[in-house]
Amino acid sequence: MMHGKLGIRYELDKGSIQQEHVEYEIINQFNRYKELTNGQLPKHIDGHQHIHVHPMIVESVARLAKQFGINYIRVPYDQMVITWNANNLFHNEIVNQTKEAMKIFNKYALxxxxxxxxxxxxxxxxxxxxxxxxxxxxxxxxxxNLLIELMCHPGYPSDPLVGGCGIGQPDAFSQSIERQHEFDILSS
Structure with a gap:
């Protein structure tokens, strides 16, 4: 069952999702990736909406990444959130969870x-x-020689009648004109 961006976090926090199910899903996603890429594994891991840094998931992600030979992981520790987005509770939660997740990523030498x-x-x-x-x-x-990641979502807004991300029809993100804006900035 899909819980959505905040719903999955809520379910994890209240303990209604079992750890073995989390690990089963991670393993299945790695294996599906291998099927789609003729046996290749991803070069790095990042979770949708940064779910991979959630305290109930991070240890499993790190351990399984190492087990599968995946050595790189996204660390969404956006320091600008603290000063620019102090009132955005979701972003602050991600930054705080990431600080703790980094300890686990270091333990697994990711x-x-x-x-x-x-x-x-x-x-x-x-x-x-x-x-x-x-x-x-x-x-x-x-x-x-710093390694810097700039997360962005460039693209063209999806036509609601044609498709995009989402179940049944494109979600608001897929249809957002802001994706075009990011594309235009990157290609300027």
């Missing part, structure tokens, strides 16, 4: 980027000015 940006620059907030603000925090970084 690799991840040095900096992650994107939660504060989605949609209409995806501007050159905002991207420059994110990059500005790197000015005092002493490490050379």
């Amino acid at each position: 690799l991840y980027c040095d900096y992650f940006f994107g939660m504060t620059t989605m949609g209409k907030e995806f501007t050159l000015n905002n991207i420059e603000k994110c990059l500005k925090i790197l000015e005092n970084e002493s490490k050379k």
